[in-house]
Amino acid sequence: MIKITKTNRKRIVKISIFFFAISSFSALLIYAFSKNMVYFYTPTQIIEKEAPMNSFIRIGGMVKENSLVKSNDSLKVSFKIHDLEQVINITYDGILPDLFAEGQGVVMTGTLINEDTFIADEVLAKHDENYMPPEVADMMKEKNGVLYKK
Amino acid sequence: MNISKIANLKFFYTNTRKISYYMSFFVMILFIIGIYWGLFIAPEDYLQGDSYRIMYMHVPAAWLSLQTYMVMAITGFIALVWKIKIMEIISIQCAPIGALFTIIALVTGMVWGKPTWGTYWVWDARLTSELILLFLYIGVMVLYASINDKRQAVKITSLLAIIGLINIPIIHYSVEWWNTLHQGPTVTKFDKPSAHTTMLYPLLYMFIVFNIYFITVIIKRVRLGIYAREKNSKWMEEYTDD
Numbered sequence: 001m002i003k004i005t006k007t008n009r010k011r012i013v014k015i016s017i018f019f020f021a022i023s024s025f026s027a028l029l030i031y032a033f034s035k036n037m038v039y040f041y042t043p044t045q046i047i048e049k050e051a052p053m054n055s056f057i058r059i060g061g062m063v064k065e066n067s068l069v070k071s072n073d074s075l076k077v078s079f080k081i082h083d084l085e086q087v088i089n090i091t092y093d094g095i096l097p098d099l100f101a102e103g104q105g106v107v108m109t110g111t112l113i114n115e116d117t118f119i120a121d122e123v124l125a126k127h128d129e130n131y132m133p134p135e136v137a138d139m140m141k142e143k144n145g146v147l148y149k150k
Numbered sequence: 151m152n153i154s155k156i157a158n159l160k161f162f163y164t165n166t167r168k169i170s171y172y173m174s175f176f177v178m179i180l181f182i183i184g185i186y187w188g189l190f191i192a193p194e195d196y197l198q199g200d201s202y203r204i205m206y207m208h209v210p211a212a213w214l215s216l217q218t219y220m221v222m223a224i225t226g227f228i229a230l231v232w233k234i235k236i237m238e239i240i241s242i243q244c245a246p247i248g249a250l251f252t253i254i255a256l257v258t259g260m261v262w263g264k265p266t267w268g269t270y271w272v273w274d275a276r277l278t279s280e281l282i283l284l285f286l287y288i289g290v291m292v293l294y295a296s297i298n299d300k301r302q303a304v305k306i307t308s309l310l311a312i313i314g315l316i317n318i319p320i321i322h323y324s325v326e327w328w329n330t331l332h333q334g335p336t337v338t339k340f341d342k343p344s345a346h347t348t349m350l351y352p353l354l355y356m357f358i359v360f361n362i363y364f365i366t367v368i369i370k371r372v373r374l375g376i377y378a379r380e381k382n383s384k385w386m387e388e389y390t391d392d
Contacts, residue, residue, distance in 0.1 A: 011231045015312065023316050030320070039274040040329050060329060097268030099197065107267075107331050124267045127198070129336040131205075131345040137196030 040107050043086040046115070053112050059088065060107040060126060068102055081106060092120040099125035159235055160385050163376045166369050173366040180359045187352040195349070202349075204262045209337075209353060210360040212255035215283060216318055218248035218364060222290070223315045226308030238304040239375035240368065241311065242294050247367050249287035251360075256280060267331060275324035276332035279317060286314040300379065 004012075040060035041051040051057050061081035068079040078091045079102075090108065100106065105126035110119050132140070188206035195202040222244035229237040259277070260270045271277065290307045297303035325334045337343045343350055380386045 008231050015227065015230060015309075018309075019312055019315070022313050026316050034328070039272070039331060042329065060331075097266075099266055122269075124269055124272070124331060126331055127266050127333050129333045129344045131195055131202060131336065131349050133193035133346055133348060134196040135193075136346050 042083045043081060043088045044083055046088055046112065046118075047086040049115070051112060053114075056109065056111060058107055058109050059112075059118055060105065061088065062105055063100070063102045065102045087116070089117045090120055091117070092123055094121075094123070096123055097125040099127060159239075159376050159380060160389075162236060163373055163380070163386075164389060166373060170366060170369040170373065173362070173369070177359065177363045177366050180362060184352065184356045184359045188356065192349050192352050193346075198266060201262060201265050204258050206352060206356050208255055208258040208262065210357045211251045211258065212280070213338075213357060214360045214364055215248055215251035215255050215280070216321060217361075218244050218251055219283065219286070219311070219314070219318060221368075222248060223308075223311040226304070226311040229304060230308045230312075235379075236372070236376075238301065238308075239372050239379070241308055242290070242304055243368060243371035243375050245287050245290040245294070245307075247364060247371065249284060249291070252280065252284040252287060256284065272331050274330040274332055275328040276321065276330045279321040279324050282317055283314075283321060286310070286317065289314075 040058035043059070043061050045051055046059060051059070059081070061083045064080040064082050064087060068077065070077050074093070075095065076091070076093045077096065078089065080087050080089055082088075092108070092110075100123065105128060107124045107126050108118065108120040109122040112118050184206065189203055192203070192206075194200050222241050225237045225244070226241040228234060229241055256277075259280075263272075264270050290310055293310060294300075294303045294307045297306065322338075324330060325332050336345050337350070337353070345353065377386065
């Protein structure tokens with residue numbers, strides 16, 4: 001049986017006070033920095049002008065269906081991304097990752113040149129948390145029509 | 151010096167030799183089964199093909215890196231309050247194991263990230279907080295090594311472990327609190343897991359295997375820790391003479 005003597009209780013109180021002081025300190029710190037801890041902005045945040053213009057930022061969203069336009073003689077592509085509410089136009093000159101597809105999530109680094117146009121320097125595919133065998137994916141596609149519901 | 155406490159260490163040391171020996175074979179067999187299950191029996195993913203299979207190492211290692219930290223902090227807390235020797239040893243011996251799990255999680259994540267995301271590393275909240283976890287483990291180890299009085303050293307490392315405990319919920323919830331490149335949780339959420347059962351079961355199996363591995367290694371390391379601390383005591387000399 002664990003005995004809690006007076007000394008033990010003193011130590012527990014000391015450690016707890018110490019722990020709560022440190023955790024409230026870091027909670028405040030994280031709260032203060034939470035704006036900077038956002039890895040990317042969503043299209044809605046950009047339309048609401050939360051993201052700075054003409055500076056290096058990241059944005060993320062889903063590639064809109066039937067929006068990908070590829071250039072015939074260069075790597076230039078343009079497409080639209082959305083978060084089910086707002087849509088942003090993207091232009092990019094470079095190699096797209098393997099998982100890039102219409103309906104998939106992407107995170108891009110680049111600059112906003114006006115309210116709804118973004119020039120990307122780097123495009124990364126964002127994978128979602130769903131894992132399934134191809135047969136199950138096909139079945140779901142038949143049943144729901146779309147695979148990427150969100 | 152309290153006799154019952156030394157007896158406790160002696161009891162642990164003399165009774166775990168065979169168990170830890172057999173457990174290491176046992177866990178190796180379980181591990182091979184799990185690797186075979188994950189790499190050959192589980193179906194490929196509809197989107198990523200075979201590259202997703204790295205999650206059978208990555209996900210359990212990442213979970214265990216958090217779990218080991220919690221064990222280290224909780225036993226450290228008990229050691230601070232009740233001065234139980236074996237808890238001091240368990241707490242400090244958790245650090246290198248946890249660091250190993252963290253390194254496995256980071257490296258397998260990077261290997262997976264290159265083909266999937268298109269980059270090895272990004273400074274998003276999940277990856278950064280996991281890297282901080284590695285630094286915490288290394289910090290505990292370095293601090294322990296730099297102080298000569300080992301009982302004093304454990305007091306300080308336990309305190310560091312308790313402070314670092316704040317990082318654990320940050321790692322776990324980072325993907326929900328902030329926009330991160332790292333995807334959200336597949337298994338550890340209130341909803342139904344987002345992996346098909348044919349892929350989920352080998353993952354849960356690997357999680358159990360990693361836990362058994364942790365228990366095996368912690369027993370072995372605690373034995374070493376006891377030896378290092380008690381090698382000059384009478385019972386240890388008598389025991390190792392046999």
